[in-house]
Amino acid sequence: MEPDTKESPFPAGWETLPREEIRRRQWERLKARLEWIVSHSSFYGRKFEQHVLNPSDLRGWKEFRERVPLTCKDEIRQERERLRDPYGGLLCVDPEEIACLSRTGGTTGVPSVYGLTARDLRVLGGLVARIWHQIGGRRGDSVACATMGTWNAFARGLLEGLRQASMSVYHFAMPLPGEEVFPIEVLPRWLPIQGFYLSGRPLLQITERYGAALRELLPELRYLLTAGQRLSPALREALQELWGARLYEAYPFTDAALPTATCPAQADGFHVPEDAFLVEVIDPEGGEEITESGQVGEFVVTSLMMEGTPLIRFRTGDLGYAKTEPCPCGRTSMRMVLLERSDHSVLVGQRRVFASEVEDVIYRIPELLFAPYYLIKSAQQPQHELILRIGCPEEKRKRPERLLESVVSRLREKLGVEARVQLVGKEDERVLVGYKRTKVIPESDLGQKGRKR
Numbered sequence: 440m441e442p443d444t445k446e447s448p449f450p451a452g453w454e455t456l457p458r459e460e461i462r463r464r465q466w467e468r469l470k471a472r473l474e475w476i477v478s479h480s481s482f483y484g485r486k487f488e489q490h491v492l493n494p495s496d497l498r499g500w501k502e503f504r505e506r507v508p509l510t511c512k513d514e515i516r517q518e519r520e521r522l523r524d525p526y527g528g529l530l531c532v533d534p535e536e537i538a539c540l541s542r543t544g545g546t547t548g549v550p551s552v553y554g555l556t557a558r559d560l561r562v563l564g565g566l567v568a569r570i571w572h573q574i575g576g577r578r579g580d581s582v583a584c585a586t587m588g589t590w591n592a593f594a595r596g597l598l599e600g601l602r603q604a605s606m607s608v609y610h611f612a613m614p615l616p617g618e619e620v621f622p623i624e625v626l627p628r629w630l631p632i633q634g635f636y637l638s639g640r641p642l643l644q645i646t647e648r649y650g651a652a653l654r655e656l657l658p659e660l661r662y663l664l665t666a667g668q669r670l671s672p673a674l675r676e677a678l679q680e681l682w683g684a685r686l687y688e689a690y691p692f693t694d695a696a697l698p699t700a701t702c703p704a705q706a707d708g709f710h711v712p713e714d715a716f717l718v719e720v721i722d723p724e725g726g727e728e729i730t731e732s733g734q735v736g737e738f739v740v741t742s743l744m745m746e747g748t749p750l751i752r753f754r755t756g757d758l759g760y761a762k763t764e765p766c767p768c769g770r771t772s773m774r775m776v777l778l779e780r781s782d783h784s785v786l787v788g789q790r791r792v793f794a795s796e797v798e799d800v801i802y803r804i805p806e807l808l809f810a811p812y813y814l815i816k817s818a819q820q821p822q823h824e825l826i827l828r829i830g831c832p833e834e835k836r837k838r839p840e841r842l843l844e845s846v847v848s849r850l851r852e853k854l855g856v857e858a859r860v861q862l863v864g865k866e867d868e869r870v871l872v873g874y875k876r877t878k879v880i881p882e883s884d885l886g887q888k889g890r891k892r
Contacts, residue, residue, distance in 0.1 A: 453714040454569075454770045458763060461713055461771065462500075468743045469503070469717060470494065475531070476742075476749050482518055482528030483751060486510075504728040509721070509739065510753045512551060512694065525552045529748040532556055537747055541592040543693045551694060554747040555592060560599055562744050563592060563696055566712045567600025570700040571634070573710065574687040575662040578605040582634035583622035585613035585641055593666065593691035596698055597636060606634070613641035623649065623656050631659035635684075639667035640876060646681055647809055654683035664689055664700065668876060669779050671799035675706070677808055690777055692757070695740040695750050699775065704767040708774030717741040718773060719752070720761050723781070735760050738775060756780055783878045785814050786821035787856045794878035797827060800849050806835060806842060814879045825850060825858040836862045 453461060473494035477487050487494070490508055497503050519527035525540075537554035544550065555563070576582065582601055586594040601608040609626060611618045623645070626632065635657070637645065642665050649656065663682050666689035670678075679686045689700045690709050697716045699709035711718050720729050720736040729736050738757045742749035759777040766774060779793045786792075794814055801807045807829060815826035827846070835842065839862050850858040 454772050456771060458771060465713060465717055465743070466500065469741065470497065472743050473751065476751060479531035480529055482515065507752055509726060510751055515551065516549065526554055526748050530554060531746055531749060539595065541595065542590055553592070553694065553696065555696065556747045559745050559747050560595060562715060563596040563698070564599025564603045566715055567596040567698050568604040569712065570689065570698060571600055571604050571606060574664060574700060574703060575685070576604060576606055576634055580633040581607045581630050582636065583609045583632055584636040585611050587613060587638065591693050592696040593693060593698055613637060614644060619645050627657055632657055633659055633661050634664070635660060636664045639665055643809055646678060651681055653681055660684040662687060666691060669777060669795045671795045671802060673799045673802035677802065692740055692755055695742055695753055696745060697740055702766055702768055702774060705774070707776050708762055708766065709777060710770055711773040711775060713772050715744040717743055718775065730761050731763065733760055735778065785816045785825065785879060787825050788821055788823065790856060792825055792854060792856060796854055797850065800853050801829065801846055804845055811876060813877050815882055815885065816879050817882050825856045827858055827860045828863050829860065830864065831862045
């Protein structure tokens with residue numbers, strides 16, 4: 440099956456090339472980019488000098504994997520503090536060429552700052568326009584797009600991508616109270632809305648507020664895009680039923696400004712724009728490259744087109760594996776199957792339990808659909824049992840025995856772990872942080888009012 444390019448302003452290009460040709464073109468682009476980055480970035484110039492490595496000496500993929508060092512976020516943070524440089528030595532252009540700053544969410548520490556040039560924004564917009572077309576968007580469609588400002592690269596890419604794809608956009612801010620009323624209750628009376636974007640937390644808030652009425656309010660809706668955190672199958676199925684539209688998931692690697700989205704043919708695969716980024720999978724412990732093995736590892740990203748603050752072999756902390764065989768949708772580009780961030784899991788005995796796995800279990804219990812929850816991570820890992828807290832209204836907490844028994848037995852059956860479950864009030868501030876859900880909380884933080892940032 441060939442990808443649908445009807446009315447698309449973007450040729451299929453790299454998306455349908457044979458794998459051998461993709462790799463050949465990537466190598467040519469990679470060699471040129473490495474030489475350019477190392478000669479323009481003080482961070483990478485020093486890093487390569489320390490490893491006695493000249494990019495022009497590399498003779499193939501094997502030498503690249505063996506000789507080019509990995510980059511960790513903490514290295515950049517340390518350089519930023521040492522130099523008092525917001526870019527941590529990554530900047531490859533004159534400062535006046537930076538059109539805008541973007542930052543990460545700061546969920547794993549102090550936010551990181553990156554610089555985007557005007558060319559970077561055009562490239563990013565083109566990649567996101569490709570995503571809109573991938574999930575079903577077409578020239579002339581009307582899309583309601585809610586972002587919490589444009590402080591991160593993906594939010595900027597969403598809007599620029601809609602512009603480049605010649606799609607009309609109503610941009611509004613979430614989760615500001617009441618902002619959803621106009622695009623859901625008013626605008627669709629006059630203008631058919633074909634697409635909607637909401638990050639994870641606002642998506643759940645709006646769904647809980649309107650429920651099945653969303654189908655009537657948005658009768659022309661065809662595709663719904665969300666981002667921020669992985670969706671469990673149970674949550675995806677429930678959201679699609681209530682909205683009456685296919686739900687796609689974007690997963691932006693904000694440090695590298697790499698946008699990806701789920702494939703229309705395989706819901707677990709995120710297509711990589713391999714003309715702009717090289718993605719590898721490494722063993723998280725030893726660092727060996729295992730991309731072609733199909734084994735679970737950590738994703739590593741290298742920029743092939745970004746010029747402001749590009750990254751080389753950047754460790755994302757995200758776990759999963761790669762698929763490189765042709766996709767049923769017709770694309771030949773790599774697909775990432777993302778499990779979840781390692782810090783969204785706890786080790787119970789010999790089993791690593793991810794929050795999305797727990798969510799898939801509890802959201803199949805009707806009384807707990809959309810309930811906020813979090814896992815508690817013991818100071819000592821592994822822990823002998825899963826500790827889970829679920830936000831519930833007071834009436835469900837008065838006689839919780841049957842509900843708790845159902846949760847515990849299902850977790851034992853589906854995940855093979857014993858669990859200690861507590862129902863807490865939805866007002867618990869640890870349940871939600873910013874625009875994301877808090878999924879795992881260290882045991883040491885439980886005595887505080889909210890989670891440390």
